[in-house]
Structure formats: structure tokens, C-alpha cells
Amino acid sequence: MRNSPENYWKKRSVKRQWYGIQSIVRWVKKGTKSTKAFEERIVLVKAFSFEDALIRGAKELKKYCGDDRTLENTTYMCAYWIGDEEMVEFTEVFSSISATKLSTRQYMKRYHPKSHEKPLA
DSSP states (O other): OTTSHHHHHHHSOOOOEEEEEEEEEEEEOTTSOSEEEEEEEEEEEEESSHHHHHHHHHHHHHHHHTTOTTEEEEEEEEEEEEESOOOOTTOEEEEEEEEOOOOHHHHHHHHOTTOOSOOOO
16 A cells, blocks of 8 residues: 555654544543443544654543543444644544444444454553
8 A cells, every 4th residue: 555654754854743532432421320421532643653642642632531420431433544634633634423322342242343353541
């Protein structure tokens, strides 16, 4: 692949590049443990590698969820390489909230069947 991150690093000096980090947050009904909805987000992050991007994305997601007991980090994350175009770090570029009564496991199995890997965070 001509435009792959691996080829990019061979041609240029190592510097931080843009990555999109997709994550999923579970919204919980206040005072209960039942699911209200799931939010899919993509934020931009500057990182040296896919692993670095996922680590930085996990830190941002932890801040996003904070101590709010109505948001639960599902630990699902996916990174894609964008390159070195000029952008603003951690800009949310996609969000989709899906109202559902599915549990986290049921939702992930239905909509993200390949997401059952060991999380970084």
C-alpha cells in the first residue's frame, strides 16, 4: 500500500500524525443501571503510532466520561491513520447516539462484532 502509515514513516522523519479514534459510550438512566442509549464518537488525536493514538484516545475518553455516573466507558476503541494535514486536536468529527434497551454486551455483539479484544484502558 503506497499511502499506508508504514510507508509514510519510512519516507519522513518521525513526527506526530493525525489519527481518528472511534469510541463507544453507554448512557445509563440516572439512578438505575439500565441502558438509555449508546453514543459512538470519533475524535482527532495527534500521535506517533496507532498504539500511541489509542493510548491518547483512552485518556481523552476517560476525561469525557468523567465522574458522571450516567456515562460508561465501554472500552471499545478503534484508530485510523489520517496523516499530517492541519487540524485541531481532539475535535469530535462524528457522534451517533442510539436509543436502545440492549445491554453493553448485546449492543457490541450486534453492531461491533469484532470489538471483543483486550482493551488498552
